Amino acid sequence: MxxxxxxxxxxxxxxxxxxxxxxxxxxxxxxxxxxxxxxxxxxxxxxxxxxxxxxxxxxxxxxxxxxxxxxxxxxxxxxxxxxxxxxxxxxxxxxxxxxxxxxxxxxxxxxxxxxxxxxxKPETGETGxxxxxxxxxxxxxxxxxxxxxxxxxxxxxxxxxxxxxDSEIVERLTWGLVLWILISLSYVLYLEFKELRRRRRERNFSEANWELGELDDAELVDLLEADERL
The missing domain is CATH 1.20.120.1770 (Four Helix Bundle (Hemerythrin (Met), subunit A))
Structure with a gap:
């Protein structure tokens, strides 16, 4: 060869x-x-x-x-x-x-x-x-x-x-990621606010039920009738 x-x-x-x-x-x-x-x-x-x-x-x-x-x-x-x-x-x-x-x-x-x-997991009403x-x-x-x-x-x-x-494209992607994180954090804060309101309502409802539980039947009827008149 x-x-x-x-x-x-x-x-x-x-x-x-x-x-x-x-x-x-x-x-x-x-x-x-x-x-x-x-x-x-x-x-x-x-x-x-x-x-x-x-x-x-x-x-x-x-x-x-x-x-x-x-x-x-x-x-x-x-x-x-x-x-x-x-x-x-x-x-x-x-x-x-x-x-x-x-x-x-x-x-x-x-x-x-x-x-x-x-x-x-604890049963409903039980403490973990x-x-x-x-x-x-x-x-x-x-x-x-x-x-x-x-x-x-x-x-x-x-x-x-x-x-x-291209560094320019990477810079845009970086700012896009920052914007995405800020939007996500804002949404999480909004959900946290709603969760706090929900828990506050549940606590107030539980306290109201506890207070009503101390009334006898006649007092409870009077309270309900007064509420209906309002």
Whole structure:
């Protein structure tokens, strides 16, 4: 077998190949970021909100919704990790983005585990055991802390995305994420306000029932008749 060597210079399109590689990397990071936003910007917060504000509406609905949103968030998170790992060929564990992401994922993974071992729920009208109260506080706190790390991970991810993409687009995405968080926080504050009003009404109603319970039948009839005349 013979090889012929040419003295003519050959053009190698290194710039074209580099540009294509950068485009592929940008697409990989964009898909990864989109999946992570769906998980940590929509599904996980939605699961926390359902557990916080829907318990009084339907005891079974809020729990199913909470589980569905949290497990969906975990599933999409792992899809996002696979996308990034396959596209980048591995992870840089010295990166702040990866560190925040690892903490957020480990905390979120601990939630279904400690949920499996949760103490028995008290019956209606009963006071929960100390173990149940401690578990509820710990479960809620871990969920909120993991969400905080996840949101920080979104911002650090946008920073890394800016290193391989147009910085102007990344700046718009960052401000869009800030706006989304502010809108979400405003909505949560609104729900908290409604929850406080609901609890106040229930407390006033309970106190009124207790006071009426001290009246005898004749006094109760007189009170109701007076109320009807008003």
């Amino acid at each position: 013979h090889f012929a060597m040419s003295d003519k210079p050959e053009s190698v399109f290194l710039l074209t190949g580099l540009a294509k590689e950068e485009r592929n990397l940008a697409i990989t990071l964009a898909v990864h970021g989109l999946f992570m936003f769906v998980s940590w910007g929509v599904l996980f917060p939605g699961g926390i909100i359902s557990a916080r504000f829907l318990k009084h509406a339907n005891d079974h609905l809020w729990f199913k919704l909470h589980q569905y949103l949290q497990y969906s968030g975990l599933g999409i998170t792992f899809v996002a990790i696979i996308v990034a790992g396959a596209g980048l060929g591995g992870f840089d564990f010295s990166s702040s983005h990866v560190k925040f992401g690892i903490v957020a994922i480990l905390l979120s993974l601990s939630q279904p585990i400690n949920g499996y071992f949760r103490p028995k 055991s100390n173990k149940r109260v401690i578990w509820e506080c710990a479960h809620a706190m871990i969920g909120r802390v993991s969400l905080l790390f996840g949101i920080v991970g979104l911002f650090t991810g946008l920073k890394h995305f800016g290193e391989v993409h």
